[in-house]
Amino acid sequence: MKAINAVRMGGVDVLPLVEGGKGVSVSTGVSAGAWAAAGGAGTVSIVNADSYDAAGNPVPQIYHGRTRRDRHEELVDYAVRGGIAQAQIAHDIAGGRGRIHANILWEMGSAERVIRGVLDGAKGLIQGLTCGAGMPYRLSDIAVEYGVYYYPIVSSARAFNALWKRAYSKSADLLGGVVYEDPWRAGGHNGLSNTENPLMPEDPYPRVAALRKLMRSFGLDETPIIMAGGVWWLEEWEHWIDNPELGPIVFQFGTRPLLTQESPIPQAWKDRLRTLKEGDVYLNRFSPTGFYSSAVNNSFLQELRGRSERQVAFSPEALGAHTASYGVGARKREVFVAEEDLQRIHNWEAQGFTEAMRTPDSTLIFVTPDRAREIIADQVACMGCLSECKFSNWSQRGPDYSNGHKADPRSFCIQKTLQTAAHASGPDAATVLDHNLMFGGTNAWRFATDPFYANGFVPTVAQLIERIMSGR
Secondary structure, eight states, X not given: OOOOOOEEETTEEEOSEEEOOOTTTTSOHHHHHHHHHTTSEEEEEXXXXXXXXXXXOBOOOOOOOSSHHHXXXXXXXXXXXXXXXXXXXXXXXXXXXXXXXXXXXXXXXXXXXXXXXXXXXXXXXXXXXXXXXXXXXXXXXXXXXXTOEEEEEESSHHHHHHHHHHXXXXXXXXXXXXXXEOTTTSSEEEOOOTTSOTTSOOOHHXXXXXXXXXXXXXXXXXXXXXXXXXXXXXXXXXXXXXXXXXXXXXXEESSGGGSSTTOOSOHHHHHHHTTOOTTOEEEEOOOTTSSEEEEEOOHHHHHHHXXXXXXXXXXXXXXXXXXXXXEETTTTEEEEEEHHHHXXXXXXXXXXXXXXXXXXXXXXXXXXXXXXXXXXXXHHTOOOOBSBOTTTOBBSSSGGGBOSSOOOTTSOOHHHHHHHHHTOOSTTHHHHHHTSOOBOXXXXXXXXXXXXXXXXXXXXXXXXXXXXXXXX
């Protein structure tokens, strides 16, 4: 195994190891501070992070506003206070070692307001901003305004080219690194384009080599590329280390830090990680963001898949193949479906899926009455956690805060399910987790086979980094 040497990143020499940011109470100040204290770059998520009361207990994020806009303002306030709290914890634990980065989704609701609010309230505590899930053109402007480094997340050289030419070329001195997030292997939301096959992962090496070639054309020879997604043992990436074609490479770990003593996820989640098999993490497109995302294929995702499978096209009038009359809702408003689809509908109704719900694509999905009531209640309770949400039809930019489309019942409230998963507790925690979203990289199954975790061993962050530095 080659020696793993420090790299220059964010103005200092650090270990080439970055903790991947995981939103909604998963990448906290405790884990980020421990990662930085060990010499790497720790990452706090400022995507609706936990804040605390005077006794140190997490403040439940409960919304009281009567309108979506009112609830959105509450969400921004929660996010800012939580981000400041986590940055302070990370700073105190790191003790001046390593780097502390803050991660945010560009398509989070009011992302710029949250970033500025956290940086205003945590002055001097955060050294870098990591941002993806969209095209964060204004990230460099914010970095310049606050004097911090910035780390855009891209999944192709083409994406970085657009960011550079539109904005980043004006503030290259604060570009701390470029995160290449593998769109097939990374956990959480991924940047698969419409031309890329989600079922056919590509080798990351030529994609990263193309990114470095582009960066060199901009004079960014020594700006690190941070490889994110699919990294487990560094000995498997040895040919990337000190590789002249790739230049300075840093490795990001998002999934492995989930199973550490400092990780805040529920014990039931940690236990579930040990049971995963290869293929148990599922790349899907159910997210209300419209992006692909990678998560554990549990009952939650299976139910979402079932909704889309119980789906037929309809027409408001008899047209073409749509000749069979069907009544939707309590008032039995007439629509027309294909004759063969009418038989499928009757079969679904016989199984208890009696509620038809309209989608923006002129289709009907069929769910149980309880599920229909839950979907409608979640849509009504929307707090605008995204800049635009296809599940609730919220848009922070649109007139009347609507995206102009019908709300889509094939998706879900991502804020609700991530908060529920992150705070699951008690004897039914495992069941709660099975019915909520559990993000994870496609390599999460390796917890069950890696001897480092044998006999129930849970390392500290420092022990994990020591292990990673050995090549494993």
